[in-house]
Amino acid sequence: MEKENKAKEGIKGWINPTKYGKFGIERFAWILMRITGLGLLAYFIGHIYETSHILDGKAVWNASLELTQTTEGHIFLALVIGMCVFHTGNGIRLMLGQMGYGLGKPGRPDYPYKPQSLNMKGKACIYATIGLAALAMWYGMAVMFG
């Protein structure tokens, strides 16, 4: 019984793609926040490792800089740009929401009960942030490949 009482959906509840159609754009923003947060963390660690090559002399430093001067390297950096922009923009939306701003006011909702905390302002923010991230990636690509 004890084990049973621990029932949970597990990682399926996160990665099952059908969830994202059913639970709205906010749920999609949530998984994207998580993925970009972890992606940025991985990049951050890699970045410290890469820049630490400065201690190993000029040749090693230059060689490590060359790593991202390839087509794959450019695409990778464009992804980092996109992750940065989405994570920051969405992070600001979340912080405001989690501080209680922009959620609407409690009241007497009527059927069909549109939840006020998932309002158009928040949804527009998410779409705008995704759009901004795409724009930044496109600009980054234009500079790197240009």
Added chain:
Amino acid sequence: MSNISQEISQEKSETVLSPSKSIKLRISRSNPEAGTEEKFDEFVIPVEKYTTVLDAILNVKSHLDHSVAVRYSCRQASCGSCGMKINGKPKLACFTKVSELDTDTITVEPMDNFPIVRDLAVNFTRMFNNHKKVMPYVVRDDSEITPGTGVKEILQTPEDVDKYIQFSSCIKCGLCNSACPTMAMDTSFVGPQALAQAYRYIADTRDKGKNNRLKIIDESHGIWRCHFAGSCSQVCPKGVDPAMGIQLLRSYLLGLRD
């Protein structure tokens, strides 16, 4: 009298309101205690315009397989018993019409993040314990039932009531907890149902239990595990909007309001 009520009053009992059609109902069957794995049984049943998913399941129970386990009581979205996954989304079976699903195959499964008792019936013990933990009642020493305090009635303005009434609509169906991605990984998480109720009582001007309640939810498996994915509010059938309550609770803890 409006047109609609006139039409209804003119209907004779033999009038066919909606010609019935057939759908396929797939019911998840399992019995963890007996160690049986989940399998799906399929039934073809007639439905009409206003047949609910619960009606459809009860039709199976009456005519095709009486061993299907399902919990229900009020059949009118009031008791909170019949929560289940309907075509993958947590919903009340009694509050979901077959016609609104717009498909000929309906799959019903037990809610996620709850232990299965059998088939569609799940165990609510954990959710009810979390609910009790947040002290879901007005806390104060003086009241009309405490002798000697002289209190007769504690008045509230309609505006006072507006602050919490939406959260008091909760029927403890557990749909929010089953939709929550944090609940999916953290079995100790207090959950959107209980957090929304913590807010309901804290926002009540008659209540004096705010500090105690905030202490209870301000712990490692408490309110900070919420990431505002909003799925609880997305599925709540009563307009409670737990996600709003949770973020408003946070603003107390962050000192942004008192």
